[in-house]
Amino acid sequence: NAGVTQTPKFRVLKTGQSMTLLCAQDMNHEYMYWYRQDPGMGLRLIHYSVGEGTTAKGEVPDGYNVSRLKKQNFLLGLESAAPSQTSVYFCASSWGYAQYFGPGTRLTVT
Amino acid sequence: GESVGLHLPTLSVQEGDNSIINCAYSNSASDYFIWYKQESGKGPQFIIDIRSNMDKRQGQRVTVLLNKTVKHLSLQIAATQPGDSAVYFCAEYSGGGADGLTFGKGTHLIIQP
Numbered sequence: 118n119a120g121v122t123q124t125p126k127f128r129v130l131k132t133g134q135s136m137t138l139l140c141a142q143d144m145n146h147e148y149m150y151w152y153r154q155d156p157g158m159g160l161r162l163i164h165y166s167v168g169e170g171t172t173a174k175g176e177v178p179d180g181y182n183v184s185r186l187k188k189q190n191f192l193l194g195l196e197s198a199a200p201s202q203t204s205v206y207f208c209a210s211s212w213g214y215a216q217y218f219g220p221g222t223r224l225t226v227t
Numbered sequence: 228g229e230s231v232g233l234h235l236p237t238l239s240v241q242e243g244d245n246s247i248i249n250c251a252y253s254n255s256a257s258d259y260f261i262w263y264k265q266e267s268g269k270g271p272q273f274i275i276d277i278r279s280n281m282d283k284r285q286g287q288r289v290t291v292l293l294n295k296t297v298k299h300l301s302l303q304i305a306a307t308q309p310g311d312s313a314v315y316f317c318a319e320y321s322g323g324g325a326d327g328l329t330f331g332k333g334t335h336l337i338i339q340p
Contacts, residue, residue, distance in 0.1 A: 121270075144305075148325045150294045150325075150326075157332065158237060158332060159316065159330040159331055159332040159333070160271070160330040162326055165325055165326055167324075167325045173326070175326055205269070209313075214259045214261070214287055214320045214327075214328060215261055215273055215276055216273075216318075216323075216328060217272050217273060218263075218270035218272070219248075220269055220270045221268075221269070221270050
């Protein structure tokens with residue numbers, strides 16, 4: 118079991134560019150999440166999904182979109198990147214309360 | 228404890244000593260708690276959990292204590308090793324659905340040789 122995987126691991130974007138982050142899990146979890154983590158701050162929920170074909174907004178959804186076309190995958194999109202979106206992004210999945218995290222994607226927007 | 232600023236609280240312990248990391252949670256209705264460990268450059272790793280109907284739960288070298296009266300959670304690590312060096316943070320589930328898990332900002336545990 119690979120658990121939760123994320124691609125890419127690192128990315129540098131220019132302001133206004135777009136990109137998609139991919140999260141995949143092989144644990145057959147129903148729930149999936151995208152968080153951002155900034156220095157000295159806790160994890161903040163961007164969007165989440167309670168099953169294939171569903172998405173919902175979290176605490177900080179502005180500037181991001183998501184899709185869950187397959188149960189095992191959860192995509193996070195940035196349509197027009199801004200410097201404020203420089204962060205480390207974590208994907209997580211769960212079947213109950215406990216969430217299991219991927220290794221993260223470090224994104225820098227210049 | 229948990230930080231509200233840019234700098235995380237730091238706990239420095241000698242290798243071989245026991246470590247105690249504290250967390251004050253916010254919602255008296257929270258009924259499930261988790262401790263996570265995050266090593267530098269990695270994702271958070273589940274360590275141990277506890278339900279609100281318990282006061283104590285033990286794992287391998289770790290113990291979580293829950294005091295609901297004062298809304299306090301602690302993680303005890305026995306015989307701390309260099310590999311325990313990481314940021315530790317607590318999470319509480321206070322209901323409301325799949326997005327009901329909220330995370331503290333963490334404590335940085337440093338192991339002195």
